[in-house]
Amino acid sequence: MEIEKIYEKLEKKVDQAAVKLSRSRITQIRFSNNMIDISNEWNEELASVFLAKNGRTFIFDLKSEKDLEKIVPRSLAAMENIEKNSDFISLNDKKNVYRKKRIKNEKLREVDSQEFVSGFVDELKPFVKRLGGVFYKKEIVEAIKTPFNSGSEEQFGVEFVSRVFNDHDYPVQISFTSSSDDDLPALMKRGNEALGLSRRVKNIKDGREGKFNVIFSPLCFASLVSYTAPMASAFQIDSGMSMFADRMGERIGSSLFTLYDDPTDDSMLNSKTFDDEGTSTRKTPVIEKGIVKNFLHNFSTAKKYSVETTGNAGIISPSPWQISVEPGSEDVDDMIASTKKGLFINNTWYTRFQDYREGILSTVPRDGIFYVENGEITESWGGIRISDSLLHMYKNIEGISRETEKVKWWDETMHTKSPYVAVADVNISRSK
Amino acid sequence: MEELVDKALDYASKRSKFAEVRFASSTRNVVLTKNGTISATGYSVDSGLAIRVLDNSVAFSSINIPEWNRVRDEIDRALMMAKKHGRNRFSNENPVKDSWQVDQIKRIEDVSFEERVSQLKGIDNLLIDEKISMRILALNDNVEEEYNVNSEGLSLRSKLPKISFFAMIGFMENGNFEQGTVELGYSGGYEALGEWKLDKRVKHESDVLKSAARAKKLKDGVYDLVAGPEISGIVAHESCGHPTESDRILGREMAQAGESFIKKNDKGKRVGSDVVNLVDDPTLEHSFGFYRYDRDGVKSRKRYLYKNGLINEFLSNRESAGRLDVKSNGASRSSEWDKEPLVRMSTTYIEPNDHTYEELIEDVKDGIYMKSFTEWNIDDIRFNEKYVGREAYHIQNGELKETIKRPVIETTTINFYSSIDAIGKDLEFSAGSCGKGDPMQGVDVWMGGPHIRLRNLNVR
Numbered sequence: 092m093e094i095e096k097i098y099e100k101l102e103k104k105v106d107q108a109a110v111k112l113s114r115s116r117i118t119q120i121r122f123s124n125n126m127i128d129i130s131n132e133w134n135e136e137l138a139s140v141f142l143a144k145n146g147r148t149f150i151f152d153l154k155s156e157k158d159l160e161k162i163v164p165r166s167l168a169a170m171e172n173i174e175k176n177s178d179f180i181s182l183n184d185k186k187n188v189y190r191k192k193r194i195k196n197e198k199l200r201e202v203d204s205q206e207f208v209s210g211f212v213d214e215l216k217p218f219v220k221r222l223g224g225v226f227y228k229k230e231i232v233e234a235i236k237t238p239f240n241s242g243s244e245e246q247f248g249v250e251f252v253s254r255v256f257n258d259h260d261y262p263v264q265i266s267f268t269s270s271s272d273d274d275l276p277a278l279m280k281r282g283n284e285a286l287g288l289s290r291r292v293k294n295i296k297d298g299r300e301g302k303f304n305v306i307f308s309p310l311c312f313a314s315l316v317s318y319t320a321p322m323a324s325a326f327q328i329d330s331g332m333s334m335f336a337d338r339m340g341e342r343i344g345s346s347l348f349t350l351y352d353d354p355t356d357d358s359m360l361n362s363k364t365f366d367d368e369g370t371s372t373r374k375t376p377v378i379e380k381g382i383v384k385n386f387l388h389n390f391s392t393a394k395k396y397s398v399e400t401t402g403n404a405g406i407i408s409p410s411p412w413q414i415s416v417e418p419g420s421e422d423v424d425d426m427i428a429s430t431k432k433g434l435f436i437n438n439t440w441y442t443r444f445q446d447y448r449e450g451i452l453s454t455v456p457r458d459g460i461f462y463v464e465n466g467e468i469t470e471s472w473g474g475i476r477i478s479d480s481l482l483h484m485y486k487n488i489e490g491i492s493r494e495t496e497k498v499k500w501w502d503e504t505m506h507t508k509s510p511y512v513a514v515a516d517v518n519i520s521r522s523k
Numbered sequence: 524m525e526e527l528v529d530k531a532l533d534y535a536s537k538r539s540k541f542a543e544v545r546f547a548s549s550t551r552n553v554v555l556t557k558n559g560t561i562s563a564t565g566y567s568v569d570s571g572l573a574i575r576v577l578d579n580s581v582a583f584s585s586i587n588i589p590e591w592n593r594v595r596d597e598i599d600r601a602l603m604m605a606k607k608h609g610r611n612r613f614s615n616e617n618p619v620k621d622s623w624q625v626d627q628i629k630r631i632e633d634v635s636f637e638e639r640v641s642q643l644k645g646i647d648n649l650l651i652d653e654k655i656s657m658r659i660l661a662l663n664d665n666v667e668e669e670y671n672v673n674s675e676g677l678s679l680r681s682k683l684p685k686i687s688f689f690a691m692i693g694f695m696e697n698g699n700f701e702q703g704t705v706e707l708g709y710s711g712g713y714e715a716l717g718e719w720k721l722d723k724r725v726k727h728e729s730d731v732l733k734s735a736a737r738a739k740k741l742k743d744g745v746y747d748l749v750a751g752p753e754i755s756g757i758v759a760h761e762s763c764g765h766p767t768e769s770d771r772i773l774g775r776e777m778a779q780a781g782e783s784f785i786k787k788n789d790k791g792k793r794v795g796s797d798v799v800n801l802v803d804d805p806t807l808e809h810s811f812g813f814y815r816y817d818r819d820g821v822k823s824r825k826r827y828l829y830k831n832g833l834i835n836e837f838l839s840n841r842e843s844a845g846r847l848d849v850k851s852n853g854a855s856r857s858s859e860w861d862k863e864p865l866v867r868m869s870t871t872y873i874e875p876n877d878h879t880y881e882e883l884i885e886d887v888k889d890g891i892y893m894k895s896f897t898e899w900n901i902d903d904i905r906f907n908e909k910y911v912g913r914e915a916y917h918i919q920n921g922e923l924k925e926t927i928k929r930p931v932i933e934t935t936t937i938n939f940y941s942s943i944d945a946i947g948k949d950l951e952f953s954a955g956s957c958g959k960g961d962p963m964q965g966v967d968v969w970m971g972g973p974h975i976r977l978r979n980l981n982v983r
Contacts, residue, residue: 121961123774127609129863132584132600134593135571150565154587158568165566169636174561174644205607223777225961254778264778330557331657331693332702407555407563445898445911445929448693448700453909455902457781474907476900476933501779502963522907522935523981 092136092156098236100159101142104167107182107238109141109368109406115231120208123223125216127208139367141406142166143182146175150407178329182237183390183400187371189242189364193357196247198272204228211253214282219289220260224253229360240369246270248360250499251278254458255285261295261471263288264438264458266310268499268506271358288437288459291468298460298475298521304433304489305477305517306426306463309496311436313507314454316350316414318442319481320505322450323352323377323385325392326408334450334481335383344381344485347419351376352387352403353508354412359497361413361506365402372402372412381485387411413506419491423511426490428466434519435461435468439477440503450481453520478520487515525670527589531572535598536674539605541577541613543673545818546570547860551665552631554639558658559647564636573860576601580609581842585861614844614851616821618673622680623815627712631664631684634713642716646725650692653729657693657702662686664713669860677820685811685967686715687954690725694732701732702897703913708811708954708967715809731895731914738928741917743983747890747976748932748942749883749918752951754893754910755873755972760957762936763801764871764970766905767828767836768854768959769843771866779961781903784936785834787847792834795940798876801829803838805853805869811954812869812968814856819864821853828871832940840866858964865960873972876946883945883976885921891930891982892916892923909933931983942980947973 094112101108119131138153147170151162208226215222227250234243248270256262265285267278307315322333334343354363354372363372368390376384388396389404403409427435437459444452454477462470490513499506528546535542548570555563571587572594582604586597605611643660650658664686671679690705705728709715750758765771766783774782785792805814805823814823819841827835839847840855843866856867884892894914901908910932917924952971958964 119961121775122609123777127580127607128775129609130580130582130601130604130607131863132582132597132604133861134584134586134588134597135861136587148561148564150563152565152567152569154569154571155589162566162568169564172635172637173564173640176561178557178560178562205604209607221774223774225778252778256777262777326557326562330659330691331695332659332691440903441900443898443900445702446700447702448695451898453898453900455900455907457903474902476907476909478909478931501961502958520909520933522909522933522938 092138094234094236097138097156097159100163101140102238104163105142105144107143109182109237111139111367112234113137113231118204118228120204120226122208122212124221125212130205142170143179144170147173148176148179178391180391180394182239182368183370184239187240187365187369189371192244192362192364195272196270198275199249199269200247202249211282215255215285218286220256220258222253222255224251226251235365235369237369242365244364246360246362250360251281252500253281253285255289257289257292259295261292262458263292264310266498266500268360268497269358270360270362273358291461292471293468294470296470296472298472298519300519300521302516303519304430304513304515306430306433306435307512307514308437309509309511310498310500310504311439312416312512313498313504313509314439314442315481316416316507316509317503317505320350320352320377320411320414322447323387324409325386325388325396328386332447334448335386336448338383341383342381343383343482344378345488346380347491348378348381348485348488349376349417350378351415352411353415356413356415356508359413359506359508363412366404368404368406370400370402370404375401411505416509418493418495418510421490421492423492423494426492426511426513427463430463430466433463435463452481453478474521476520477517479518484514484517489513489515524589527591527594528572528670528672530591531574531594531598532672532674534595535574535576535602538602539576539578541674543575545573545669545671545860547573547667547669549665549667549860551663552639553661553663554636554643555661556643556647559651561640564640571860574598574601576605577611577613578602578605580605580607580611583863612845613841614849616841616851618676619816619820619822620678621816624682625684625710625813627684629713631666631712646721649722649725650729653726655692655694655729659691661689671820673820679816679820683710684712685710686713688719688721692728692732694729694736696736699736701735703728703732706954708969709809710811710813711809734926735913735928738926741891741927741930741982745979746982747887747978748980749887749890749892749974749976751894751974752949752971753895753953755975756953756970757896757899757910758939759801759871759873759972760868760968760970761901762905762908762939763828764803764868767838768866769837769839769847772837773843773846776959780959784904784906789834793832794829794834794937795832796943797832798946799829799832799940799943800827800874802826802874803828803868803871807870810870810952810969812966814869817853817855818857819851819855821851821855823853826852838866838868840864856966858966862960862962862964865964867959867966868957868968870952870969872950872952872970873946873975875948875950875973878945878947880947880949880974883947883974884918884923887918888920890918891927892918893930897929906936908936932980934980939977942977943975944978945976947975949973
């Protein structure tokens with residue numbers, strides 16, 4: 092499909108049209124219990140189209156140009172008879188200039204997905220009971236065309252996750268994502284990291300209830316902020332289903348805590364130069380030193396809130412691109428060493444909210460829950476749950492490491508760069 | 524398109540031990556409102572070829588560019604990937620030639636966007652009258668058509684229309700907030716709207732939230748519990764359906780959704796009291812997870828996962844059944860045409876028994892009636908779980924008393940099922956999207972059951 096041809100067939104029929112064309116080639120290797128289960132490959136084209144006419148809006152996806160002949164008349168007919176979308180004001184009507192991406196990925200491109208996975212399994216299996224995981228190689232070319240802006244960009248990168256079970260069948264997990272050759276050595280050291288984490292496992296026990304000081308790993312903290320950043324979308328704020336609603340300018344976290352949406356970090360896979368309506372993207376502090384600083388906007392929501400767009404369209408609903416948590420000044424080993432009684436939690440999943448307004452949730456830690464006493468890991472736990480609120484935990488942040496990791500895991504964790512984060516008095520519950 | 528599919532199959536079959544080519548198209552319509560504003564109206568047409576080959580390992584490839592040269596390139600890449608050593612055994616199944624579809628009374632194709640919008644606006648106006656200030660409503664439909672062939676002689680054609688409704692609503696009063704959802708799904712046409720009685724359901728849900736916002740917590744303690752069909756359903760899904768998925772048991776999801784507390788030799792082990800029977804049944808007419816043949820071309824059937832409190836049967840597809848050296852019981856599904864088929868649930872429920880609702884309640888001295896839930900989760904072996912009540916009442920001396928705010932049950936799978944002492948004769952289902960796989964595949968499911976009674980559960 093060609094974006095110009097699609098746009099030409101639309102532009103005279105509506106007031107405004109935006110076309111985003113994506114071409115992707117994605118390779119994935121899934122493995123479990125030391126063996127490859129399946130090699131997947133996706134090779135697809137997708138055009139996402141937004142139309143506005145007389146205040147009414149319509150969206151459609153297109154996977155074949157020839158379907159346009161059928162879809163366009165149907166869309167226009169539908170638009171005649173529906174109500175106006177009062178949330179939509181306009182696509183960004185100013186000419187935007189896009190930064191040039193800093194790309195350095197020739198060596199990363201040369202990594203053979205199947206060979207990497209086989210090599211990783213062979214490296215670790217003499218030392219552990221079993222391991223599994225997934226390796227992704229993603230290459231996406233995206234173009235945008237609106238009445239006011241046009242551009243194209245490439246995204247390329249790898250994602251890797253492995254879950255490693257030791258001789259007692261206790262799992263730990265590592266995660267990695269990058270778009271840069273600079274991180275290739277870190278990818279090649281993931282085996283050591285997994286073994287190092289696995290060797291810290293000792294004295295496996297059922298966890299205990301209570302209030303604990305918790306050090307969250309980058310993977311685990313990334314999971315929490317991956318549920319937080321989307322709630323800063325102006326759409327979510329408008330709906331009322333957000334802990335950010337009515338809290339602009341309020342303190343919701345410790346002064347150590349700064350959270351960005353940062354599509355400008357080109358060493359990460361989801362870096363972007365333009366959004367879905369052609370606005371150039373930027374680094375946006377959502378929470379700055381604990382204070383709610385910005386919501387995430389497209390052009391229309393920004394007008395409604397009398398601010399500048401943050402370049403986060405979604406024309407219907409703005410959304411974050413990739414998250415960055417400001418690192419601190421502490422050394423992670425010192426953070427653990429200075430813990431008198433507390434937990435180091437490596438991962439979590441199944442986060443669910445009973446109250447979006449207050450951020451009240453529970454989430455199930457996994458893949459390395461370590462009890463720390465007098466600075467030493469003395470036990471490895473299972474069967475616990477964090478039953479707390481994001482607002483309470485963010486306010487109780489007491490330390491942040493200078494080390495950061497770039498992680499992405501399944502649907503639980505967005506592309507995130509996060510440090511280790513220490514939080515006081517986290518409520519831990521368990522089954523009775 | 525069928526010509527391209529047959530050509531692709533012929534090409535792949537000659538170069539692998541097993542090949543499968545599926546052409547599928549999906550036409551979706553969506554209407555979304557947010558606090559009364561029409562946020563999104565739109566639709567999508569999605570189609571393409573999914574190719575699966577088996578040699579030294581399994582490879583899956585998808586392409587939505589219907590040009591032979593590009594398709595052949597994709598097959599070549601899949602064949603090359605399948606040369607790599609890995610798992611490569613499918614169960615032996617008889618190939619069928621058949622076609623099937625779900626009939627519609629009010630056809631999706633005949634419903635205008637205006638009518639879809641009008642339905643949602645009607646619901647939204649009702650909620651405004653009920654002073655529900657936070658309202659996200661969605662009405663979706665999808666028609667999926669498929670032509671599936673493999674090198675063993677399988678040839679299947681199908682057409683499956685579906686309708687779904689979703690509401691997320693929130694109520695705030697004096698700083699007290701409550702949130703709730705209504706999720707409904709149906710295989711068939713827009714006659715679903717008449718059956719759903721949306722006005723009544725949404726009005727009830729808004730009453731529940733208002734009542735909960737004014738309610739107080741109950742003192743922590745040990746209580747008997749009467750759980751409604753929505754609770755029966757989520758428990759059946761999370762702590763029976765998922766742990767009996769054979770790919771989980773074999774570890775294939777170990778780095779994503781996890782494994783299972785059930786091991787492959789655990790059939791016959793006790794997980795609950797002997798009144799507990801749990802079923803997964805894709806053949807229920809108009810259920811949201813309905814299918815006549817699964818993605819592997821295996822005929823669907825009802826399966827007893829737990830029977831008389833014992834582990835009875837695992838859900839399987841050809842891949843996992845092959846590893847366990849059994850026949851597949853037809854649980855292979857994928858959420859979209861371009862995703863690999865995995866072991867999935869369809870409609871999972873606790874089988875009804877002999878008690879009326881009144882009989883369940885009247886025999887409780889001090890307990891809780893939890894009719895629906897808000898927050899819930901479970902660990903990655905499906906053993907430690909939590910359910911927070913949305914609509915819940917105190918039961919004293921066999922009578923419903925005051926509304927209770929968000930009672931919390933945090934228990935284990937075995938403790939939950941072992942505490943059941945009586946099961947109702949009613950049966951209700953709710954819809955959901957079940958997440959699994961990497962990339963995430965949300966498949967349409969129903970989950971449900973009757974009212975059930977449990978003795979002596981810790982509640983806080």
